[in-house]
Amino acid sequence: xxxxxxxxxxxxxxxxxxxxxxxxxxxxxxxxxxxxxxxxxxxxxxxxxxxxxxxxxxxxxxxxxxxxxxxxxxxxxxxxxxxxxxxxxxxxxxxxxxxxxxxxxxxxxxxxxxxx
Numbered sequence: 612x613x614x615x616x617x618x619x620x621x622x623x624x625x626x627x628x629x630x631x632x633x634x635x636x637x638x639x640x641x642x643x644x645x646x647x648x649x650x651x652x653x654x655x656x657x658x659x660x661x662x663x664x665x666x667x668x669x670x671x672x673x674x675x676x677x678x679x680x681x682x683x684x685x686x687x688x689x690x691x692x693x694x695x696x697x698x699x700x701x702x703x704x705x706x707x708x709x710x711x712x713x714x715x716x717x718x719x720x721x722x723x724x725x726x727x
Contacts, residue, residue, distance in 0.1 A: 635694070635697070635698075636650070636697040636698050636700065636701035637693060637694050637697040637698075639651055639652070639697070639701065640661065640693070640697050646662060646663035646664075647660070647661075647662050647663070648660070648661040648662075648693070648697075649661075649677075650677070650697065650700050650701065650704070652704070657677045658676070658677050658700070658704040659674060659675065659676055659677055659687070659700035659701075659703070659704060660674070660675050660676075660677055660684065661673070661674045661675075661693065661696045661697065661700060663693075666689075671689055671690060671691050672689070672690045672691075672692070672693055672695075672696035673686075673688075673689055673690075673696075674686075674687040674688055674689075674690065674696040674697075674699055674700045675687055676700075676703060687699050687700055687703050
């Protein structure tokens with residue numbers, strides 16, 4: 612199979628036109644030692660700990676919330692990839708930044724009903 616060089620240039624232009632740089636929670640992971648990552652917030656506050664481990668011959672990652680004492684940490688879950696562990700840890704961190712439930716305080720209307 613032969614390709615024309617113009618095809619490669621066109622493919623690169625299409626990729627560049629639709630590329631949107633993004634951020635992934637794995638960028639917040641700071642490796643303290645091989646196999647141990649601390650999830651760090653913008654101003655240096657730790658909010659999670661991810662450790663690589665092996666269970667029954669399978670490698671994976673265990674994610675927990677941050678607390679000074681390890682017995683106060685909450686399990687977030689076990690994951691097969693570091694990306695998934697970082698994502699779940701970051702989602703748990705974000706869930707602490709607002710009230711639970713639906714936007715605007717819930718599903719029940721507490722005011723004057725609009726005319727029908």
